[in-house]
Amino acid sequence: MVSENYQLDSLDYEILRLLQKNARLSYAQIAKSLDSTLGTIRNRIRKMSAHKIIRFWGRIDPHQVGFKTPANIHISVQPSGLIERVANQIAEFPEVSYVALMTGDFDIEVDVWCRDQAHLTRLITDRLQKIEGVAST
Structure with a gap:
């Protein structure tokens, strides 16, 4: 190597x-x-x-810092030319732990950690659904 x-x-x-x-x-x-x-x-x-062969960072346990509600969110984007831009915007959210571009019924898969169900609802309705290009969650 x-x-x-x-x-x-x-x-x-x-x-x-x-x-x-x-x-x-x-x-x-x-x-x-x-x-x-x-x-x-x-x-x-x-x-x-x-040489970036090895990297060091801390790994946070979401439960220990009050993030007790995990969720997997599938997102459809229209027009399709915005998929990468939308994914990059979502990746910047502090609640997001994983973002992947997909093929099939949805365009983006997102894993998040929220404090509770109300926080998750606000994340989806007040932030994700308001991103230009997000057609559905």
Whole structure:
């Protein structure tokens, strides 16, 4: 595997394997597990991060922050030339966790997390249905 002139080797793959199991491991813990030095592990992770081979971010549990109502919404768009634009607008909503373009009966599939049923209703009627091109939800 090559990414922007960075060739992964067996040590890189072992680092990735450990981080997939536990992304909170420290450089020191990884170094000890792989019988390597802290500096080597730190440099490898920095290089893989710089080459976008590995990325780090926090994952939020929606239930723990008050978003207890998940929903899957199918959207039809007219005219069809607006599908991508509508999908991009919807992807910016903070409640949205997933957006996909579809074939078949609907044009866009959206997964959302809302605080409650009233929040979901407002999201659909006050925001989604008012986007130019949204024909139905």
